Structures are given as C-alpha cells and as structure tokens.
Amino acid sequence: MMLAKGTTVAVADGEKLNLFRNAGDEAGMQLEVLPRRTIENSAGTSGGHQSSSGNPDHGQADEDGFSAGIVDYLNQQALSGAIDGLVIIAAPRALGEMRKxxxxxxxxxxxxxxxxxxxxxxxxxVESAIASA
Structure with a gap:
C-alpha cells in the first residue's frame, strides 16, 4: 500500500494507540511519530461482550471500550478536517470493535x-506491514 504525504497511521490494540504521519511521499514512506493522545474509555461499546456475574470478562469489556474511544477520537479528527487520509492497523479483535x-x-x-x-x-x-499490504 502506498501512502500519500500527510496520511495518518493509527496503530492500536485494546490498550494502546500509537499515531504516525507520513512525512514522505508515495514513493518513499517516512513515518513520523505524533504526540500521544489520552483516549477515554467509551461506555458506548457495541455490547458484544457484556460483563456480568455469569460472564465476568471485565478485561474484554475495557478493551472494547478503549477501542471505541480510539474511534471517537478519530471520528472527531475526521469531522474537524484534521485527518487527510487514514490507515488503521489494529489487532483483529480491536479492529472488529472499532469498525462498529x-x-x-x-x-x-x-x-x-x-x-x-x-x-x-x-x-x-509498521512501515514494512503497510508496504506489503
């Protein structure tokens, strides 16, 4: 995959978010690290993993909430015009939650x-994974 200059790359799992921007061009990707963002755990997850006394998987619910919080942040960036192209690299489970x-x-x-x-x-x-995608 080739990235245009200025494309944002979000690398995430259920606990961490790393943001990069392509300072190079399509012929030569050169990612630069963007400042870390505080992500709020969003209570509005899809509900695919409910925690209860019968299913006490609070860790998965927290990860799903964090994934939703990442997308809340990215949605705000897209709506404000701060993102000019985006690639999301995420753990499969986190990516599934984020898509919702x-x-x-x-x-x-x-x-x-x-x-x-x-x-x-x-x-x-990260650059290698993008280049071979």
Missing part, C-alpha cells in the same frame, strides 16, 4: 486497514 463505531466522515478518509497487532513493534516493522 466509524462515522461516515472517518470512512471517507480511510485508505486501508490491516488486521495485525503491531503496537509493540518498531516503526520499521
């Missing part, structure tokens, strides 16, 4: 998705 919350303005900016957990990986590995 995309606003149409975010979808319009979405250039690609990669279902892979790369949050703990180097920028070189």
């Amino acid at each position: 919350h995309y606003h149409k303005a975010l979808t319009a900016q979405l250039k690609g998705e990669i279902a892979k957990d790369l949050t703990g990986h180097s920028m070189t590995e």
